[in-house]
Amino acid sequence: MCEKNEEFYTKAKEYWAEIPATVDGMLGGYGHVSQTDIQGSRHFLKTVFQGSDSPGTETALDCGAGIGRITKHLLSTIFMKVDLVEQNAEFLEQAKDYLQPEILKIGEFYPISLQYFQPQENKYDVVWMQWVLGHLTDDHLVDFLITCKKSLKPKGVIVIKENLTANGEVEVDECDSSVTRPYKAYMEIFQRAGVKCYRKQKQAHFPKELFTVYMFALRPNANCDNDTQ
Numbered sequence: 001m002c003e004k005n006e007e008f009y010t011k012a013k014e015y016w017a018e019i020p021a022t023v024d025g026m027l028g029g030y031g032h033v034s035q036t037d038i039q040g041s042r043h044f045l046k047t048v049f050q051g052s053d054s055p056g057t058e059t060a061l062d063c064g065a066g067i068g069r070i071t072k073h074l075l076s077t078i079f080m081k082v083d084l085v086e087q088n089a090e091f092l093e094q095a096k097d098y099l100q101p102e103i104l105k106i107g108e109f110y111p112i113s114l115q116y117f118q119p120q121e122n123k124y125d126v127v128w129m130q131w132v133l134g135h136l137t138d139d140h141l142v143d144f145l146i147t148c149k150k151s152l153k154p155k156g157v158i159v160i161k162e163n164l165t166a167n168g169e170v171e172v173d174e175c176d177s178s179v180t181r182p183y184k185a186y187m188e189i190f191q192r193a194g195v196k197c198y199r200k201q202k203q204a205h206f207p208k209e210l211f212t213v214y215m216f217a218l219r220p221n222a223n224c225d226n227d228t229q
């Protein structure tokens with residue numbers, strides 16, 4: 001990995017090492033939006049499950065899972081097993097407490113950064129990526145999407161929920177070492193990764209001072225021939 005990328009990732013690790021393993025910590029002091037966030041995600045997932053080609057409900061992967069907030073309130077209520085991947089091992093340790101009594105539905109805990117993670121092929125019905133992709137470089141994000149494509153079952157779906165900038169530019173946050181991308185940057189990344197966004201929705205009812213948040217449902221290009229956006 002080049003020096004610049006290494007610094008980008010090291011700074012993010014250092015930032016998260018100082019953050020409390022709480023919902024408020026995961027959400028940068030906006031713990032109070034968690035319920036609205038989960039409701040919006042649940043509504044979006046319902047639309048993903050509509051139609052004959054909908055994914056199964058056996059296994060999901062929560063990427064950049066933190067303490068398991070999304071797994072606890074959303075994914076474990078829908079899927080029989082959920083795996084978590086997260087770069088901060090202490091967050092995953094806390095998840096083991098936080099995810100009681102949902103722990104019976106938890107499969108694997110993977111304490112590893114997404115840029116190094118190689119998920120098992122043909123395993124997941126849904127791969128959920130939320131509020132973590134700004135911590136990956138564009139090239140690593142493309143590679144990660146390609147890797148995750150292979151981890152999907154035939155009807156599987158990748159869901160991305162991320163902040164978007166409104167001015168068409170990438171905004172850099174030196175504090176947590178992340179970027180916030182505009183809509184068009186994600187579309188370019190999806191194209192490079194060979195995934196198609198076949199459904200999208202804006203998160204409603206978030207505080208006005210926050211970035212706009214979008215949810216995207218993605219499928220490998222080859223599986224999308226009959227889909228519309």
Ligand SMILES: C[S@@+](CC[C@H](N)C(=O)[O-])C[C@H]1O[C@@H](n2cnc3c(N)ncnc32)[C@H](O)[C@@H]1O
Binds near residue numbers: 065066
């Ligand atoms: C804003 S929090 C969101 C946590 C969770 N997705 C949620 O919405 O509750 C970002 C999480 O991404 C993790 N993270 C940052 N960079 C990462 C990377 N390169 N690979 C995996 N996880 C990463 C952080 O440790 C932190 O737990």
